Amino acid sequence: MEDIAGNINTILDSLPEGVKLVAVSKFHPVDVVMDAYRAGQRIFGESRAAELVEKAQTMPYDVDWHFIGHLQTNKVRQIIPYVNMIHSIDSGRLLKTVNDEALRYGRRVDVLLQIHVAKEETKFGFTPEELIEFASELDTDNMCGVRIRGVMGMASNVDDEERIRSDFRAIATTFDTLASGPMADEEQFDTISMGMSHDYKLALECGSNMVRIGTTIFGDREY
Numbered sequence: 756m757e758d759i760a761g762n763i764n765t766i767l768d769s770l771p772e773g774v775k776l777v778a779v780s781k782f783h784p785v786d787v788v789m790d791a792y793r794a795g796q797r798i799f800g801e802s803r804a805a806e807l808v809e810k811a812q813t814m815p816y817d818v819d820w821h822f823i824g825h826l827q828t829n830k831v832r833q834i835i836p837y838v839n840m841i842h843s844i845d846s847g848r849l850l851k852t853v854n855d856e857a858l859r860y861g862r863r864v865d866v867l868l869q870i871h872v873a874k875e876e877t878k879f880g881f882t883p884e885e886l887i888e889f890a891s892e893l894d895t896d897n898m899c900g901v902r903i904r905g906v907m908g909m910a911s912n913v914d915d916e917e918r919i920r921s922d923f924r925a926i927a928t929t930f931d932t933l934a935s936g937p938m939a940d941e942e943q944f945d946t947i948s949m950g951m952s953h954d955y956k957l958a959l960e961c962g963s964n965m966v967r968i969g970t971t972i973f974g975d976r977e978y
């Protein structure tokens with residue numbers, strides 16, 4: 756048995772002031788996730804639409820649900836009533852779909868633009884150059900269904916700490932470029948979501964203010 760409350764408190768103690776913890780609950784059953792809720796955790800991250808909806812309908816209303824996985828446009832409508840932040844906007848088409856579905860539902864959803872810097876080729880997201888160009892052309896005044904809050908990214912899945920740091924730095928630098936350029940007029944462009952169980956301490960060194968941690972809280976996932 757994992758000591759979930761203890762694990763959360765150990766992580767919270769290691770986070771600088773102002774850094775938010777997303778407890779990644781994907782693949783863990785509600786009774787286990789509720790242990791984290793009872794320990795005071797409120798932000799939970801899921802990576803599959805049906806699983807987020809099911810948990811949101813079962814758990815208390817004050818959970819702050821974040822979607823962190825690859826999101827297909829045909830799944831957006833399902834999660835809009837429940838999700839407060841989508842970390843994984845990886846195309847203009849997805850951003851438009853989230854905006855349209857949120858408006859249709861009568862709400863506004865926080866989103867992060869996903870940056871791809873890792874060496875793995877299968878990962879989703881914009882390269883830094885693509886993202887800066889994409890953001891420069893965005894007409895956010897006409898997107899009242901979304902509030903663009905920042906960026907999300909992952910480092911390469913390697914042991915080489917220097918490589919991991921350089922990936923995180925590239926994500927943070929892209930955030931800075933957007934924040935002082937194309938996103939300068941956004942209401943609350945303030946979030947850099949990076950760092951998972953094995954690399955979040957490096958992410959914090961590089962400027963992360965939102966970490967997404969699953970395994971260190973809940974133990975290994977059973978897929």
Ligand SMILES: *Cc1c(COP(=O)(O)O)cnc(C)c1O
Pocket residue numbers: 779781802823824950951952953967968969970971
């Ligand atoms: C699963 C997942 C995490 C959490 O990973 P852990 O190694 O279990 O901490 C973080 N971010 C994303 C995008 C994920 O899919």
